[in-house]
Amino acid sequence: MSIEKVQTLKNLRKREWPVTSYHPISWDEIFFLTAYREKQTLLMLTKGGGLVVDRPLKYVINKFAETAQIWELDTKCFYQQYKHRPIAYVAGFHALVPSCGAKDTDVVYYMAHFMKAHEYNAKTRKMLLYFCDEKRGTHFKLRLDVAQGAFEGILASVDKYERQQQLRFKQFEMWLGRNQQISWAEFKQLNADFLAAEDEWGLALLMDFCTRTYGESHLEECQAYIKKYFHRPYRI
Secondary structure (H helix, E strand, O other), X not given: OOOOOOEEHHHHHHOOOOEEOOOOOOOOOXXXXXXXXXXXXXXXXXXXXXXXXXXXXXXXXXXXXXHOOOOHHHHHHXXXXXXXXXXXXXXXXXXXXXXXXXXXXXXXXXXXXXXXEEXXXXXXXXXXXXXXXXXXXXXXXXXXXXXXXXHHXXXXXXXXXXXXXXXXXXXXXXXXXXXXXXXXXXXXXXXXHHHHHHHHHHHHHHHHHHHHHHOOOOHHHHHHHXXXXXXXXXXX
16 A cells, blocks of 8 residues: 555545454554454554454454453553543553544554654644554555544553553563663662652552442552552561
């Protein structure tokens, strides 16, 4: 498909594509996926062209989350601070991101690591996404009818989630003695950022437990527990 030609969901859904009963998706295989026709999902492949899966979008997304090990608890704990923001599927430098709310019939789940640029046109109120797989040399342009603020807000939360996951990785490397030499100031900042991220995660976990068990989040009690016990050094 030509890089010069900008595609829309309407045009893509009008076209006929090869159909398969099921096709598992991976981080490196698709630019994006979206609903096609009734109980069908359209995948736009990084190798070029499209493929229709004879399964609903929800089914394909849920199977992907299972195989990619995107756990509900981790995801919910992070998004506790963004209660009204659509949830993305994040694993380090990889992210499958919704363009809008999951219930929107025109939602597109796109691989953020393949999206090299996006540009909003205030006159047309459309967002242009530019995808590129540099290894394969394939490109794709997609124009979406989405709100700029909501779209970029979803991406901002994904960026923060990625940074939190990378902080965990760096901290684990430090515990294992595999990190490169860093200055004391860098160490203090890394440790402070890691503890702050873990405090957010721990608070969300406790509140989720209280809500599921007791029907209330008990915010003040959970905050007090985190402050007193969560990162208290072990002493004999």
